[in-house]
Amino acid sequence: METKAFQKIYTKITQITKATCSLNADGVGYEELALVHGRLAQVVKIQGQSVTLQVFGGTEGIPSNAEVTFYGRPPTLKVSDDLAGRFFNSFGLPIDGGPEVEGDEREIGGPSVNPVRRKQPSELIATGIAGIDLNNTLVTGQKIPFFADPDQPFNQVMAMVALRAKCNKIILGGMGLTNDDYLYFKNVFDNAGVLDRIVSFVNTTEDPPVERLLVPDMALTAAEYFAVDRNEDVLVLLTDMTLYADALSIVSNRMDQIPSKDSMPGSLYSDLAKIYEKAVQFPEGGSITIIAVTTLSGGDITHAIPDNTGYITEGQLFLRRDTDIGKVIIDPFRSLSRLKQLVIGKKTREDHPQVMNTAVRLYADAANARTKLENGFDLTDYDERTLNFAREYSEKLLAIDVNIDIKAMLDTGWELFSTHFRPEEVGMREELVEKYWPKKE
């Protein structure tokens, strides 16, 4: 990113905080990019002559007479097919030793799609994981996060989903990724032989946290290039959005904004929505699907970050360790895919909605039985059967190591119902029971 010739150099900074600095300057545009003491920065506030810059690399060591120059434009990314197979930092600069990418220069964080120009998502994304395909079916153009505690294997599950999903490009936006996880992604994609379909924008824990703020917009600008210009199906992986939101709060606190819940900025909902709403099915065939990770602390989904996320995304996939079977499962209670209605029973077998709901309801009965047991009460025969059902359901369908097609998932569902229950106990539509209830000799 070279600066323009003959531009004015400012050398008098009037205020420095941990994440921002201010100076007097003329003719500066809002959200314009600047270079402060060799570090990239962006205009976040203009008040008369005084311009406040958010310095992505942090302000450590910046002197009050540091050189400041302005780019005359907001942050951009050069897009072309050459992005494929490449690894970049938060600023879109190569970190893989390769050359800079040439192409059309686009502003990141661009405008939203006109809602009337969107197409209703309708293409199922099969992952082989029944906790997803059966209970929380994904659809192209959807946005959905994994909710997981930091010790859960969310990056592994996400990589697995990405590799199994049929898509033309996978764009990884890594925020505060540990170096190990960064290498893990690189390895997995390399081993699967799909590196040429991957574009990565990575901010690791070694990089300054405020830089992360650029990662989602960079990733999505690249995604829009492939989805709009190339009509491709693009899957965007954003991990970890909790660290992104933390960076937002650092900046807003430095700007003396009144924090709302959990010291997050009052604009958190809008800030996150701007990112997630980039997920879209275009009428010309291209699509952007976003799968994100929001780490929780102690499973608390009422914290402002997961809470606002849940209100924005089209469901969430909740990872939990099931101690009964000793495996990580996709929790059917707290997980949800809101777009599943568009495909289940339509693109999949007619019994899909009822099998899904019935199994979850019986699993809820099992949870009640377990509470009874824990409170030291006797179990009824029905209670015992729900517990047995739940164990098998967890093992054969909910566990993340399941990899079967949707028809097999449905058949497994019926098999479990008929093993543990009588038809009138499951309350399903009569014609489905007649058709699919396994006939026992």
Added chain:
Amino acid sequence: MKENKLTKGKVAGVIANLVMVDVDGPVSQNEICYIMLEDVKLMAEVIKVLEKRAYIQVFESTRGLRVGTDVEFTKGMLEVTLGPGILSRNYDGLQHDLNKMEGVFLQRGDYTSALDDDRMWSFTPVAKKGDPVAAGDWLGEVDENGQPHKIMVPFKFTGKYKVKSVIDKGEYTINETIAVLLDSEEKEVPVTMVQKWPVKVPIKAYKNKPRPFKLLETGVRTMDTLNPIVEGGTGFIPGPFGSGKTVLQHAISKQAEADIVVVAACGERANEVVEIFAEFPEIDDPRTGRKLMERTTIIANTSNMPVAAREASVYTAMTLAEYYRAMGLRVLLLADSTSRWAQALREMSNRMEELPGPDAFPMDLPAIISNFYSRAGYVYLNNGESGSITFIGTVSPAGGNLKEPVTESTKKAARCFYALSQQRADSKRYPAIDPIDSYSKYIEYPELQEYLKKNVGENWVENVLKIKNILIRGKEASEQINILGDDGVPIGYHVDFWKSEVIDFVILQQDAFDEVDRSSPIQRQKYMLEKVLNVYDTGFEFGSFEEVNPYFKRIINEFKQMNFSDYESDRFYKHEKELFNIIDEKKIA
């Protein structure tokens, strides 16, 4: 105002969408102005004035905006354009027609017109020469998608007028003069089919606003039966994310007995609006024989659209609803989610560094919310006809905790409370409306009770109160069972619990995605309620508590099959018969 010169100003500062402008003349609160960027004009609204400085909220992204940029003020407040052609349209929060915009992406400053200037409408006069008229009185009528769209004396006309002439029956565009009125000084005033009105000011062209008294059927059992809303009533649906607010609102919008539906998608997901775009043009409206979309208007300000326009969008929607109410129509207004609107207010208030109220929301939030809800209602127009706006908003409480400012303020303003419970949603008991915490104040209105007795059934209200009691009893029984254990309580507790479960599964739960079950007319609701009470009133004989659960499961199963079957079909009666057989097995003679 003596001077007619428009005020101008220059940008002095930018913080996101809050812009400070130094002005050279008078400006008023809520005045609309335009920022003159090189290639486009950005619309903005004055939200604070401090001497020569105006604070404006820009309805667009302010990227690239520089100090010194020119700003032009308009003297007017944010207004909507009212006239035939609003129905079936998709507007943004400022009533720009989304379909007329160029390209796939929204370009800032692409301000399209709300109505079509060229379209011909077949006009029929209603008023005659010499009629005395005032604002809101009907001069003529055009057919808008099968709805009688009244052309009225513009709401801005104050005082009394006399009709000088009304144009003959025929085809006209919205801008042609369709009537000439004489004001009190005998001056001629022409009237066209279009008028403008500022969105923040309620339209009050009606005689009076009585207490509402007519049931508004929604087809949703847990609402109509347990906690009914009325024509001209207000209600709200708070619930954590994923608990079913939007699905419920969509169901109501498809099924409710309204003439006009206005949906304000306020700061929510674009894909949910797309769902309406995709479905409504396909769904038949049984009452008009046309498509649902033809009587619907959508105001879409999704979460990624400019925040300031989010606040405007709910007012735009309300004003359109008021316009149709003045025509004597029953309007249903839905806003999803009013919390996003409150958050938009909070974002601005924070940027202006105002003293914050609870949770950093502005101090006057309760007043803003209650003013808004008060614009709904059932009205008698000056000509004796009636019209109504029924308003139902959703609320998205932070962390699902109902003790937060938006929920609490709304609770004071709205008369129906449909609390969605996380627990019910988790166990897929949809719609997740908590039957015990939720309420409708209207059910206490003698006017409505009268109406229900007359139109639904003599015993209806009694029966409804009865099942509410059964539900409470069932809940108590289940708590006892949980504390004392299955065999620690008398069998009667199990029976009480399961009788309440019958109500839950048969009346409360309803599958919004099932062709048949999704909507239940009130007569069918009455039939099922009586059948369920039948079970309740029956004494059963059980040998042990272990027989209770499987037995009632069978009863519930037959009931559910009835819900899944077409009303009064063979299949419906087959399961009813089966149900009777099961009841007879354990009935105490």
